[in-house]
Amino acid sequence: MSESTDRDARHKARMQRKKALIDEKIAQAQDEYGLLLVHSGNGKGKSSSAFGMVARALGHGIKVGVVQFIKGAASTGEETFFRRFPEEVSYHVMGEGFxxxxxxxxxxxxxxxxxxxxxxxLLSDESVGLVLLDELNIALKHGYLELDTVLADIEARPLLQHVVVTGRGALPGMIEAADTVTDMSLVKHAFKSGVKAQKGIEF
Amino acid sequence: MSESTDRDARHKARMQRKKALIDEKIAQAQDEYGLLLVHSGNGKGKSSSAFGMVARALGHGIKVGVVQFIKGAASTGEETFFRRFPEEVSYHVMGEGFxxxxxxxxxxxxxxxxxxxxxxxLLSDESVGLVLLDELNIALKHGYLELDTVLADIEARPLLQHVVVTGRGALPGMIEAADTVTDMSLVKHAFKSGVKAQKGIEF
Structure with a gap:
């Protein structure tokens, strides 16, 4: 191979690597952004699944904010546990006595x-990587909050912040705005056959 | 009121309280037992929801055992986080290199x-109040384990121990045996429109 052909080949390889890097960065810029996830449906697991994501985020060193819109709707177990980490989880139970x-x-x-x-x-705090808005769908369904305001604030959040909204009866506008919607539907439930709520499982 | 009428009234009240207590204990003996919960379906949240229950159990001071049947199927974030509590969570990642x-x-x-x-x-350890068998349904579906053996061991567990089984494609026998079955179905998923997996959310 002549010297110039060799140089051409090296140049081509370098340019290809560079192009790959640039493509990757473009792909990142387009793809890496905070998601809006909605957990709805009549089944169990809407809030549990969101709290599993809280654990996952903490495992990645991501700070978390939790707002529970209906006091008593979510598990006291989860609250007790995640309040152990006040530096990592900003935990707020609201909506007492609706x-x-x-x-x-x-x-x-x-x-x-x-x-x-x-x-x-929380939605304007860049240091918070995940915001859980537990049972927000219920407050929206009752018309206690304006969907437009809520969606505008969610939309305006930091680019990389993830938001999880739970609660049955998600409004169509919320589903429209979401990146991911999971419907938890009940197939079979022990309560239906008279088994009472179990600590550590149901609350 | 005469003295004897008064005494009769107090006796009656005491007996009523006693009966209520006994009834309550009978009800407890009948109702309080460990549940078998199955999270299946094609949607997200099967494992997340189970990990949310792990957090809930820990909040109640309940010890937890986790066996992940498919290495890599579940979030590294959850593993990292729950391994922080080795006294409270016995965490086992198995099934590497299937x-x-x-x-x-x-x-x-x-x-x-x-x-x-x-x-x-774990299923024979009375000190463990919740056992998470993550992606067990997958191992069963592939016939790597016998359903009968698995169900017999689950059935023979300590009375108050809860078990959560996750994974899509739960076998009919598993659904039959379960107290609670939740189907997580996908309504809308960002991945479908080309958004890539997000750390802290998807893994």
Whole structure:
């Protein structure tokens, strides 16, 4: 092989490697961004699955924010456990004492908005890599929060931040906005045949 | 009220409280037992949800055993995180290097049986309150383990021990044996539109 042919070959190989690197960076820039995941449906596992993701994120050294929109809806076990890591998990249980439709709707809306203010803080914190908005779908379904406001705040979050929204009855607009939607449906449930809730499993 | 009427009333109240206590104990004896939960389906969240239950159990001070039947199938994030608590979580990743159908079936069966031996140890340990058999359904579907043996060992576990089995394609016998079956079905997935797997979310 002549010297110039050899040089040409080396140049070509170098350029190919460079192109591969650039392509990879372009692909990264397009692909690596925070996802919006929605867990809905009538089955179990919507919140559990989200808390499994919290564990996963912590395993990767990612900081997590949790806002529970319905106090008592989620497991006290998970709360107790994840509160062990206050440096890594910012944990907020909100929505205590909702009166729901029947009673003082204005008060409920005010409480939901307090909860959303906490969510907004997490959704604008670049150091938080995963935000879990547990049972947010329920607050939206009851009209305690405006879907447009919620989606706009979620949309405006830091580029790499992941958000998980749980709760049955996800609104169509939430499903539309989501990257991933999982429907947990009930096939068979021990409660149906009279077995009572088990600590560590159901709550 | 005369003295004897008063005494009768107090006696009656005491007896009523006693009966309520006894009824409650009978109800407990009938109702409180370990559940077999199965997470199946093609959607996301089967393993995540089980790991959320691990966190919940730990929050209640319940010891946990984890056997992953397919190495690499579950999140490295969850493994990293839960290995932080060796006193509370007995974590076993098995099934490394399965060749599946195509290659050395006898070797795969041997590996699955090694994994099952670890599961058997956990399933006979009264100090373990929750056993997660992650992707066990896959090993069963490939016929690497006998369903009858697996169900017999699960059935013979300590009365209060909960078991969670994950993996798509749960065999009908597993669904039959389960107290709770949740089907995670995919409604929408970012991967489908070309978004790549995200650390802390997908793995």
């Amino acid at each position: 009166t729901w439709e029947t009673q003082d709707r204005q008060r409920d809306i005010a409480k939901a908005q307090q909860a959303w203010a906490v969510a907004q803080r | 060749t599946w159908e195509t290659q050395d079936r006898q070797r795969d069966i041997a590996k699955a049986q090694q994994a099952w031996a670890v599961a058997q140890r």
